[in-house]
Structures are given as structure tokens and as C-alpha cells.
Amino acid sequence: MKPEDQVKELAAEFKKATDKVNGLGTELTGRMEKGEKGINDLKDQVDEALTAMNEAKTRLDDMEQKQARRGNNEPDQQKSIGQQLFESDQFKSFVENPATGQRATLQVKASDITSATTAAAGSAGGLVTAQRQPGIIAPPNQILTIRDLLAPGTTDSNSIEYVRETGFTNNAAAQSAEGALKAQSDLQFDDETASVRTLAHFVKASRQILDDASQLESYIGQRLMYGLKLVEDRQLLNGDGLSGNLKGIIPQATAFADPATLANYTIMDQLRLAMLQAVLAEYPASGHVLNPIDWAKIELTKDNDGRYIIGQPQGTANPTLWGLPVVSTQAMGAGKFLTGAFNLGAQVFDRQLASVAVATQNEDDFVKNKVTILCEERLALAVYRPEAFITGTLLAKTTP
Structure with missing residues (x-):
């Protein structure tokens, strides 16, 4: 098979895998919004479809890079x-x-x-070695x-400061009766600092x-x-x-x-x-x-x-x-x-x-x-x- 045909075939395979992921994702989202149970099999299908899509994308990228190298007889001009x-x-x-x-x-x-x-x-x-093998590796x-x-x-700056939540007591509950005391929850926070360090x-x-x-x-x-x-x-x-x-x-x-x-x-x-x-x-x-x-x-x-x-x-x-x-x-x-x-x-x-x-x-x-x-x-x-x-x-x- 010609390299051009291989690229087209891999592109079609990637599109097919992407469409499958989109379809399964839409179905999974809809069923989760409806509160349906027993959707583990569907989640597994989504995981498998994502894996297949990533592998197809990797193969497509590799083939396109090889094609680019074959079509370029000039040395790489990228400066190191x-x-x-x-x-x-x-x-x-x-x-x-x-x-x-x-x-x-x-x-x-x-x-x-x-x-x-x-x-x-x-x-x-x-x-870089003194001898290069022509675009096959x-x-x-x-x-x-x-x-x-x-x-x-x-x-x-020389430091990053941020506030981190360190505790949350969730006492949210239904009010027992009109006028009754509502539940009280609690939140705790700490200030944190990440210092800039020098590696050299x-x-x-x-x-x-x-x-x-x-x-x-x-x-x-x-x-x-x-x-x-x-x-x-x-x-x-x-x-x-x-x-x-x-x-x-x-x-x-x-x-x-x-x-x-x-x-x-x-x-x-x-x-x-x-x-x-x-x-x-x-x-x-x-x-x-x-x-x-x-x-x-x-x-x-x-x-x-x-x-x-x-x-x-x-x-x-x-x-x-x-x-x-x-x-x-x-x-x-x-x-x-x-x-x-x-x-x-x-x-x-x-x-x-x-x-x-x-x-x-x-x-x-x-x-x-x-x-x-x-x-x-x-x-x-x-x-x-x-x-x-x-x-x-x-x-x-x-x-x-």
C-alpha cells in the first residue's frame, strides 16, 4: 500500500474511533443524567473506545511525520x-x-x-553522530x-501564597419544623506558602x-x-x-x-x-x-x-x-x-x-x-x- 493511502486509511480509522467515543460519551452522559444504574459495561466501552482512539491518533501522527521526512530532502533547519x-x-x-x-x-x-x-x-x-541513516528510522x-x-x-514573585481548605463538617439536613433551628456546618482553612527555589x-x-x-x-x-x-x-x-x-x-x-x-x-x-x-x-x-x-x-x-x-x-x-x-x-x-x-x-x-x-x-x-x-x-x-x-x-x- 502506498504511504499516501496508509495515511488516508489511518485518518479514516481515527475519525471512526472519534465518532464512536463521541457517541458512547453522549449515551453515557444521558443515562447518568437520568440516574440510571448498571452502566458499568457502558463505562468500560467508553474506556476501550478512548484507548482505541488514542492508539489510532499515535499511528496517524507517526505516519504523517514519516511522510514529512520523506518529502523533505533539505536538512532540518531547526536550530538547537x-x-x-x-x-x-x-x-x-x-x-x-x-x-x-x-x-x-x-x-x-x-x-x-x-x-x-x-x-x-x-x-x-x-x-549527533557523523553519519545519518536516510529517513527510515x-x-x-x-x-x-x-x-x-x-x-x-x-x-x-519569590513565593506563591494560597488558602487551602483543611476541614469540612457537613451537617446539612432537613429543617425539622417551621421556626426550628437549622443545622450548622463548619469549614476550616489554612494559609499555605510555596517558595520559589533555584535549581542550578x-x-x-x-x-x-x-x-x-x-x-x-x-x-x-x-x-x-x-x-x-x-x-x-x-x-x-x-x-x-x-x-x-x-x-x-x-x-x-x-x-x-x-x-x-x-x-x-x-x-x-x-x-x-x-x-x-x-x-x-x-x-x-x-x-x-x-x-x-x-x-x-x-x-x-x-x-x-x-x-x-x-x-x-x-x-x-x-x-x-x-x-x-x-x-x-x-x-x-x-x-x-x-x-x-x-x-x-x-x-x-x-x-x-x-x-x-x-x-x-x-x-x-x-x-x-x-x-x-x-x-x-x-x-x-x-x-x-x-x-x-x-x-x-x-x-x-x-x-x-
Whole structure:
């Protein structure tokens, strides 16, 4: 089949899947509004239709990207981080006269800093090799990070203050008789503050490295930017809020407690129960965070006939479980998990976008032909609702 026909076929499949989701969603909404019971089967159909639609969209996007690469014989003109830095007026001025103490700085949008190996701005993946294979190897899917799950925000201050509801006693009831005393409920609130923190690191290098732009570019992309992304993941998850650390989500999250009190469940069932726990707190979950080891165990799970329960070895779809995206990161400890409403329960605020700067910091650096290459960002994390996040140990439950 011609590539053009494959695109048309995938587009038709995606439209069909979308129409099915819309139809089932309308039916489910109508039946829920009527208060009908016994609609679990319909909910399962909606979940299956959503999964099918997402997989069709992924395949369609991949095919369109391949077509775009085949139809473009010109090299990719997208400039990488280092190229943009070296071509900037600030950098040229710095190279001409480094003794003045000037700095050459490049601002990079935080959401664009990835571990992908493409040539897109913000990529922090593998180094570009001397030889390229012509357009038959598709680029890997972008690796999701904790930031990708959170609601984005910006701030011009050094802290974020907000009011959090900490208690609600609901005594609402029918009035016993005309003129009788009505029921009184109670609400409690606390003021919370999320401080802006600085994440940064730097390296010293000889000034001669400035003559080798590609080497400096690879150093920025492969080491400094990627290293900053790794520590950001760990801070957003596990930061203790002390000594300049962010106060992460896990230290504030709610412990897992099976709300359905099942006699037996697998670790995949456990993650579904964590979703239920979040829903019962009125915060539907939007993602899971797992250690790569645990995600590999889940993907390798087979039924009694040796068939994979989720996914296939040749599959290319982004990691999902129970219809939610999965972030697989070593920032999460092995055997642990975090499930929650990341889009509703927390928000990350950028005070200073991730930046790369090159400068001679002092006279001693200048006379020794040394430069400092600095990578840093300033951000704050506000966890609005701790009950929106469920954390615990991955452990199947079996009854003797």
C-alpha cells in the first residue's frame, strides 16, 4: 500500500474511533443524567473506545511525520540550543572581549527541555553522530516527565501564597419544623506558602572550547540541560522543602487505602484502586508515576496462555494504564507509585525559565583562559489538594 493511502486509511480509522467515543460519551452522559444504574459495561466501552482512539491518533501522527521526512530532502533547519547561543549577539560580543565580565545567555522554554534525540530546540538527548541513516528510522516518542503532568504557571514573585481548605463538617439536613433551628456546618482553612527555589549547576571549561561550537553545543545539551531535567523530576516528586529544596508531591500525598476492600488484587488492580481513591476525593486521576523497573514488570505481565495483558513488544504507543499516561522515571523509588489528579491538585510556577549562560566570572578565570558554563532555573510547586494524590507501595494482595 502506498504511504499516501496508509495515511488516508489511518485518518479514516481515527475519525471512526472519534465518532464512536463521541457517541458512547453522549449515551453515557444521558443515562447518568437520568440516574440510571448498571452502566458499568457502558463505562468500560467508553474506556476501550478512548484507548482505541488514542492508539489510532499515535499511528496517524507517526505516519504523517514519516511522510514529512520523506518529502523533505533539505536538512532540518531547526536550530538547537547551542547553535542559537553561538549565533546570538551576546555570545559574539562575549567572545570578542571576555574581560568585560559580560554574560552570554540563552533562555529556553522549560516545557521544551526533553531527553529526545531529535534536532528540535531544547533537545537534550544523544549526541549527533557523523553519519545519518536516510529517513527510515523514526525518532523516539518524547519521554514524559513529572512537569508534563502538572498544570503550568508563571510568577513574578519569590513565593506563591494560597488558602487551602483543611476541614469540612457537613451537617446539612432537613429543617425539622417551621421556626426550628437549622443545622450548622463548619469549614476550616489554612494559609499555605510555596517558595520559589533555584535549581542550578555549572562547569568550568577552557576558553579554547569556545572555538569548537559543536563541542560546546553537545556539552550544553547532553550534560547541563539534561542534568537539570533529572533533578527537577526528583524535586517535584520527593523534595522535602528544606535547605532550598522544593516541597514535593509525595511528602504531601495521601497514603493508599483500598476503598473497595477487595480480598485479592494485582499491582495493576492496585493502581486502578488508587484511581478510585482519588475519584472518591472528588479529584479524578490524570496520570501514574512509576519506576522503570515496575513499569517493565507490568508490561511483561502475561495471561495463562502466555499472551501479554497490555501492549505488545512491537507496539509504539505512549505508555498508558487504565486510560491514563504513565511517567516512568528513576526519580520514583522501585516498588513505589504515585497516582493522582496532577492537572487539578498541583501547579508548577516558573519564576525564571531554564537558561544557559557563559561568562568569565573573575579576573583569575580570565588570566587562566577559563569560562563558566551555567545552567539554572527558578520555580515553585504548589500542591493545592493532598487528597488528590495517592501514593504507596506496589504490592499485590492475596487471600490464603
